[in-house]
Each structure stands twice: as C-alpha cells, then as structure tokens.
Amino acid sequence: MSEETSINEKMAQERQKFIDSQPTDAEMEEKIIGHLKEIYDPELPVNIYDLGLIYNIDVWTDEVSMMKMCKITMTLTSATCSFSQVIIDLVKSIVKRQEGLEEIDVEIVFDPPWGQDSMTDEAKLAMGLL
Numbered sequence: 001m002s003e004e005t006s007i008n009e010k011m012a013q014e015r016q017k018f019i020d021s022q023p024t025d026a027e028m029e030e031k032i033i034g035h036l037k038e039i040y041d042p043e044l045p046v047n048i049y050d051l052g053l054i055y056n057i058d059v060w061t062d063e064v065s066m067m068k069m070c071k072i073t074m075t076l077t078s079a080t081c082s083f084s085q086v087i088i089d090l091v092k093s094i095v096k097r098q099e100g101l102e103e104i105d106v107e108i109v110f111d112p113p114w115g116q117d118s119m120t121d122e123a124k125l126a127m128g129l130l
Contacts, residue, residue, distance in 0.1 A: 019066055022100050025059040028068045032057055032101070035094040036072075042083045046126050048091075052118025053077070055109065067102035074106065075114045084108070 023031065036049040048054060056073040072091060076084050088106050095101050116129060124130045 015066070022061075022066065022068070025061060025068065028070070028098075028101065029057050029059045031098055032059065032070060032072075032094060032104075035098060036091070039087065039090045041077065042086065044077070044127065046119070046123040048074070048087060050120040050123040050126075051077070052120070052123070053087075053114060062102060065102055068100050069103050069105075070101065071105045071107065073109055075109055075112075077114055079110055 033049060036054060037047045039048050040046065041048055041051055041053075044051065053076065054072060054074050056071075058071045058073075060069055061067070062069050074091070076087065081087070088108065091106050092104050095104050116124070119127075119129070121130060
C-alpha cells in the first residue's frame, strides 16, 4: 500500500468520524427550534416560534464543509414592525450559539400574512386570548 493511499484512507476515516459525530438534519432542526423559542418579539410576551412567525425550517448538510446549513422562512406580525431587523439578527445569531451550524439564511415573507390563528395555544394563553 502506498503512502498516498494510506493518507487518503486516514482522511476518509477522519471525515467519517466527524460526520458520525454531527447531529442529523432532523436533530439540528430541533436544536434550532429550541433557540427560536428563546427569541421573543420585543412587543409581545411570546417567543417567535409559538407566535407562529416561523413558516419553514429547512436544514441540510453542506457537502464540502460537512456542517449544517439552514434556511428559515418566516414572517413578522406586520410589514411595518419596528423591530424587524432586531428579530432577524437574533435568528441569524443562532449560528454563534449552536455548534455544527455554519449558516442560517432568513427569508421574510408576508404571504400568507400572519394572524392570531398561527399562534400556539400556549401563546394565545400568554396573551389572554384563551
């Protein structure tokens, strides 16, 4: 066996060890949801996840870095929300707190528009709507 083959095998083994130590895409999504539940709308006593502002979380593994990538599609309570950039920055900052997560792309959409029916029962209870 040549020295080059041995090095390539060792690199492949180390790469596989790294991959095996990383959370699955579904596990990373759960971790991201946990972080989203720690971000509160500055004007409401409810986190943005239970408020129903998160429409979609797509997590995948980057084939080059083998790190997790994420795209979050979300909305705001209104298009004129004065705290919109603060909320977006807080969502993007999850990368700094979650090991194994390389990037979060945030897409803000207003269709469908947010409404109280998007809220969890816990959020409705916290806001006195139940």
